Amino acid sequence: MSTPSSAQDLSRTWSLRRPERHLLAWCLLCVTLGFTLILASMQAEGRDLTAADLAPLLGYWLSVIGVHLFLVAIRFHGDQVLVAAVAFLAGFGLLAQYRLGAFTGPDVGPFDPWLFPAGVLAMLGTTAAFMGGRYRALAAGPWVWAGASLLLVAVLLFTGQRFRGGVYALGFTTPTEVLKVSVVIVLAGFFARHAQALSQWDRWLHVPFPPWRPLWPLAAFWAALAALLAVQRDLGMIAMLSVTLLVMLVAGTRHLGYLAYGLLGAAGLGYLLLAVFEHGQRRLQAWQDPFADPTGDGWQILQGLSGMYSGGLWGEGFGQGSPGYTPIAGSDFVYSVVGEELGFVGCVVLILFFLIVFARGIRIAEHAHNQVGMLLATGLTAVMATQTFLNIGGVTKFVPLTGITLPFISHGGTSLVTAFAALGLLLAVSDTAAANPRLAARPTPSARAKGTPKPKTQTGSRRKRTPRPRVDDGDGETG
């Protein structure tokens, strides 16, 4: 938590975050409009509306206002656009889930209405805890995080239950979602320490070769993690984390050779996994030719596409579609419901907002004050982007289905809360207070020296920008 400071700081932050306030107000208007349309369609279907039906909208309003006030209260000086873009996405997800009956209906769990507030709390907690450069403490012990990650997957493997080809823990939660954050922390810590050694390549018979000595602990961790996940048949998670590993490796060392070897390795590993797993082969076949077995393996993807075809360019309108015909519409196939009800236009809007989130993530990485921050931001953005791509690409038959959720939109407790926590961490990295001596708790000089700002200022930063050492709202503007 931030240390108490003068009322002058508070009013300064309040005026600094005016653009965020502005954008969030637009988000509230937008989501309220959508909510009204959904309520109307429910009314038209003959349901009697009560005050309880307004609860999700009320919750959204309170959450958004609460987030803004909280960020001002803790003198948060980080990214503002990211907050607004995610607020829109989360509102969009809330509309989709509300429309699909996640809040009202016979099979609503006792915790379901509280998922969204819980996610927001997780985000705010993470931001408050790690802002002001404190996130560097996370990178201190990567092997603790690595051990915890492996332990989590192993425990789940022994205690979980199988359902739809995956492994779930009690109450159908998927604790492996936590890996999306914990593995990024492991990698950030590891690369922050060994970036120098990792970027010095050997030559063997004139072929450039990565340095083996600093790399092997990571390789061992990765092999163990991938093996455990493969046993759980979570191929989507392996793909997602491997892409993240590769992106962070290249970003941390600035050595494109890793990309070449990584792609080779990914091709080999993918082939191997597909050769071993019948489950993956069937998905691959259903992807290549869903019409070979339209009522079996191809059913899900074809129903999703049929829904989108029905939606056309403009969609059927809020609450006007029949997403009930698409299997697991709420979680993996929520994008096809968007395509059905809001049409191609709605999909484009959704993807634009996701791209804004990724753009902000990349920007935060570029402007991070130290290596750990850069790596964390890069990794978290890579996870989110890969997850979004694999989900949307899977639903539109662009890539094979991997059974992973769409961040902020899909129904899924652990997934939603983890996505918010990851966002909180990203926001914490974006907080410029670390460089501002007047605000927040300052890290000790020794801690600052640890994080090497080298790639930012000297090595091949593609856009030769130096971070401005002054109060920055994270947007290149002072408001």
Added chain:
Amino acid sequence: MTFPSPFELFGALVDSRAWPALRLVLYACFLLCAGAILWQILARHRAGLGRGQAGHPWWLPSLPLLGLVLLFAAVLGYQASWQLTGVFRPEFVAFMQSHDRRDFNPAHLIQRGRILDRAGEILAFSDEQLGQVFRLYPYGPAFAHAVGYSNPRFGATGAEAAANTRLNGGSVDNLAAWSELGRHLLTQNKRLRGQDLVLNLDTRLQLTALQGLGSRRGAVVALRPRDGAILVLASAPAFDPNEMGPDLFQGGNPATPLLNRATQGLYPPGSTFKVVLAAMAIEAGFSGTLHCPADGFTTSRRYPKIRDHEFYTAGRRWAGHGDLDLTTALAESSNVFFAQLGVRLGHDALFAAAERLGFDRKVRLYPGTDRAGTMSTGRIPRLAKSDQYGLAQASIGQGRVLATPAHMALITAAVANGGLAMRPRLLADEPPTPLAPYMAPATSTRLTKMMRKVVTSGTGKGIDVPGLAIAGKTGTAENPRGDAHSWFIGFAPAEDPGLAVAVLVEHGGYGSAAAAPIARDVLVQAKELGLIR
């Protein structure tokens, strides 16, 4: 006095007549709102970069972001190929028409093109009643196999399946189709109109053929030897594509109305196969005679003798054919002659002929289609070299030799077309293409004369009509399930063939009794209609 609650007011608004318009306005507001947020974010980004370094255009994203933008643009582009122009994916449209239960799916509202016969008679059309589109077939069961059906519950077969893309308006090969597509994309009009399809079938001939079959099971195929146009493709019994129910597909019906006997039904060809043997003999240079005793012929004492039908009908006094030449043997349809001939020509000659005449294949009846629009040809399994009796049986179209009526019609048409088989085609606008040379022109000339003699003085003389020189061959195929199948293949006029016919009547008895009159009726009517000279 109580005020209505806000929910009641809201309900009244939703139920009011103004709501549909208001709903659209609110929806537009939602999209505008989202657009406004995007615009503001972009403006901020632009302003932020404007104060940064010069030389970097504000709209150009950094390299990693550019990669992501391109990646997601590719996803959206691919998505559009399904969501906006899915009509170009015929399998997808067929899937939606049969498996998607969303009432508002435009695939259900596609006004499929009509299917017409060569004279413009409507064989299938779509009609919209109460917001639902129905597919109707004016001739009911008559074209159930050739035209097929397109049914939201049961999928599509026949021409409906083979030309699905065109009928759904999914193939844009002319200007009208392009403008229709543009209209569809711009207006999102759900009433998509497909293209009409003209078949080579002739309704009057088809009905004559079916009338001839009556309540018997069988098939009639007629095609023009010159260009392969299929004028008759009839299979009985059939079903009514206007009134289909799940019981049709449950099986167990011995009449198998779903089976297209013309293109898929495999039957022993019986004596009609002797035409193939005769062609082989002519090409092998066979001349002279073979002795045909009344008692019959066999390759080994262990097997029953192959005899001529006169042995059974004429009784003990019949002295046998004696020495027969090829022409007379074909006219009299002598089993004893052709069994000996086949054994003499040998296994290799038979399989070479099977290869040449395209046995064991599928021949497509529509351009560029898969399994939906093909006909099966006959089957001649490879016999062991030592199986001389099997060879003798095969030589008279019995044993393990099988053929579909469509394949026999194709062989007949090849004889009538100087030995060259033209690809059979149902679509009127498909250009004629040669399929394969089945025999040498000289062979076909001689075979034509021999087949003419079958009708003037042989087994087929019952159907000889003045004014139309029919050439043909009868067939009576023994089978284990009951009475012999009745076959007739033929064409007319012999000197300038305009139409080739193959008729099969299941368990119809002698070829000359059941099948030949149907073929004659079809040919005679074709002459009356001016289809042949």
